[in-house]
Amino acid sequence: MRYTRAFIPTAREVPKDATMPSHQLLLRAGYIRMVGAGIYEMLPLGLRVMNKIAAIVRAEMDGAGAQELLMPALLPRDYFEESGRWSSFGPTLLRLTDRRGGDYHLGPTHEEIITDLVRREVKSYRQMPLNLYQIQMKFRDEPRPRAGLLRCREFMMKDAYSFDVSEEAAIRSYEIMREAYHRIFRRLGLEYRLVGADSGAMGGSTSAEFQVLAQNGEDAIVACGACDYAANVEVAEAVEPEGAPASASGPPEKVHTPGKRSIDEVVAFLGGGLTAARTLKSVFYLAGEAVVLAVVRGDHEVNEVKLARALGVSEVFMASDADVAAASGAQPGSCGPVGYRGRVIVDPAVTRVSDAVTGANETDYHLTHVAYGRDFEGEVRPIRQVGAGDACPSCSAPLAAYRGIEGGHIFVLGTHYSAKMGATFNDEDGQDRPIVMGCYGIGVSRLVATAVEQNHDADGIRWPMAIAPYQVLLTPIGKDDAPFELAERLYEELGALGVEVLLDDRRERPGVKFKDADLLGVPLRVTIGDRGLAEGVLELKARTAKDADKIAVEGAAARIAAAVKEQLG
RNA sequence: CGGGGCGUAGCGCAGUCUGGUAGCGCGCAUGGUUCGGGACCAUGAGGUCGGAGGUUCGAAUCCUCUCGCCCCGACCA
Known part of the structure; x- marks a missing residue:
């Protein structure tokens, strides 16, 4: 291509609405232009890059035995109604109405549609394993599009769906996809980690994310430097704490701590060699109607996903100051488990903190010389967030913290959709059984920006050869x-x-x-x-x-x- | 949806507080001089000041409503 004929509108100045390097550079270098929040035009250079990424994805998907098809983006209501997602997907589903008043939506993902296709056409165990994929625009009414191509309302995605006769066969399909994804991300020239993830709303037993490492990533992950363990902090496991059970050199003692609310403030105020690790952090949550007190070590953070799981609820919300006062009789910052009469969840690390400092449930007072077991008890459950420096759960080496951008996500879905939608097949014995599914996504347009996040300097982009325009x-x-x-x-x-x-x-x-x-x-x-x-x-x-x-x-x-x-x- | 910020020429901005007929830099066009890390001189084109309504002799500027964009949070296969 001759530059004089090419449409490459570069800009010297940084567009004011862009804050992320990838967003700024893709705009300045003439790869993309914005049409609306989270809606972008792919200019010739941007499209060339995206097409190259798509070509690599296609090659590896085809090589792994998957077959490409194309489903519609415009979908009638019935399918999502059948799976229950017409309501459960919520406002993220981009809905529209046609001239006759019929309800439609633009596809945010295609489990239902592909399941419908397969239930109509696949009737026998002989037709499986089957893996079908497409590369297509997805639409989501994101609560907050941002960061250019990284979180859009319209974006290009490769989504694949596997269909198998059994859980074991489905796991084999999953593993084939996992290996194909490794090849894809390697070929793209990106530094990434395969991390354990929260299956979240998709339901299903097994899932993993391909996280591309980037300073500005939305996701926090930890990875071991010594082995290949890596996980989203939402699910990363903390190793069982070592050391003797908590003890105390004397009875609890009430000390005046006027106006000291945060752990740091209390540590600085009391001094005398006290560290955050010797304090206890008490946080009140609402789980449905119930108030729950979560206790973690002072230098740790409560992981709300884990707490919700420990409580068997879908989500928890931090209690308001008024709720805290009603439950504990004190302001947040002066609360603690000692003498508290409600439900208490205690992180395992708390059971090893001797001579602990914690709120006294009386505003502006704390207790010292507190010990779990002697002064308070609770349900011991792992609820803390894992961070840098924690020991790797599989090899004990220290973990490093990263930020990542989710580039791919793979799931074993099981029979979540097939059972609901009646996608069944006849097995060797002539018995009708639900098809076992998996689904596998790659954010193709997002990867364009992700590659820039990882490959740029002060002067501009530095494309890996494999995806350069x-x-x-x-x-x-x-x-x-x-x-x-x-x-x-x-x-x-x-x-x-x-x-x-x-x-x-x-x-x-x-x-x-x-x-x-x-x-x-x-x-x-x-x-x-x-x-x-x-x-x-x-x-x-x-x-x-x-x-x-x-x-x-x-x-x-x-x-x-x-x-x-x-x-x- | 809550909090904050911003909409003035293609891009980046000043002007708004204190109302008086719109400006700077870059870019663009033409001519000339330049030519190894975003040159210089001259001339020129380009703006319903996001939109609607109101106050006023007069509104980019004041008031009301509205649309859009960005950031933080909530949210997020």
Whole structure:
């Protein structure tokens, strides 16, 4: 492609509405434009990148035995009504009405539709295993679209669905997908972790996320440096605490702590070598109608997902100050489990804190020399959040904390949808049984932005070769015609070698061209100037490299093509 | 949905408090000089000041309503 003919609207200034690097750079470099909140146009460069990602996904899905199809995005109400999601999906479902008043929605995901297709056509165990996928726009009325392509109301997704005769067979399908996903993410050139995840609203027994590591990620994950353990902090397990059960050097003692509400304030106020780890944090939650007191060590945090699970409810809400006062008789910050007469959930680590400090259930007072077992009891359940420095549950090495962007999510669904929708098959014995399903998503458009989050510097994008919009950027510079003529020749030669080339044939000053080159992020730049030409050389520079290599004009095309191949791995 | 911020030329902004007929930088067009990291000079085009209503002799500016966008939170296969 010739730059003078290409639609690449670059901008020097940072768009004010963009805060994330990927959002800013994709806008500035002319890859995307915004139409509305969470709605974007993919400009030619952006589409090329997305198509490359999709091509890799397709190749690996096909290689894993999945077959591509395309379902409609516009869907009548009936299907979601059948599974119960017409109401349970809530306002996130983008609904619309046709001229006859019929209810429709735009598909946020396609379990119901594919299950309907399969129940009509798959009747025998002989037709399985079956894995069908599509790459298609998804629509969700997100409560808050943000961060450019990372959280959109309309986004490109690859969703695959597996159909099997048994749980064991379904797990095999799941594992095949998991391996295919590893290949996909590796080929995309992204640093990622496979992490244990919360199955959440999808229901189902097994699920894992492919988290692409990024500073700005929405998800918090922990990963072990020594083994391959990694998990979303929502589900990461804390190892059983070591050490002796809690004891105390004396009876509880009430101390005046005026106005000290947070753990940090109390620690600083009491001093004397007290650390947050020797205090107890008491947090009141509402689980339905009931008030529950959750107690964790002072330097730990309550994990609400785990707490909800321990209580057997779907979610918990932090109690208001008024609720806390009614339950404990004190302000938040002065509450504690000692003498508290309601339901208490205690994190295991709490049972090892000797001479603990905790709220006295009397505003502006705390208790010292408190010990679990002697001064209070409760239901011991793991409810704390795991963080950096915690021991790995599988090998005990310290865990590191990361932020990640969910790039893919795989689930074993079981018979959640098939049972509800009557998707059954005849087994070898002629018995009717529900099909066992799995589903597997990859956020294709999101990965465009994710790749930028992970591959950029102060000057612009640094695409991995595998997904770059072009592989080589030819940059003739200077006022003479010779560099441009050579660039034209190289352009032809490289094209013939199958290299994807962008030729910057603009008669711009060198600075302008270099700035745009760095911004666009094409992995290899070839600079052709009269200086080099006088010596019979041109410059080949990787976007990620500091300096350029001088290569001979003679045989340059082959050299460059080889460099492309090398970066493709 | 709660809290905060912002809508003025394609982009980034000033002007709004204190009402008087819209400005700067970048970009764009034309001519000239330049040419290895976003050049310079000259000339020029480009704006219903998000929208509607109101107050006023007069509204970008004051009042009311409304639409949109961003951030934090809630939420999130």
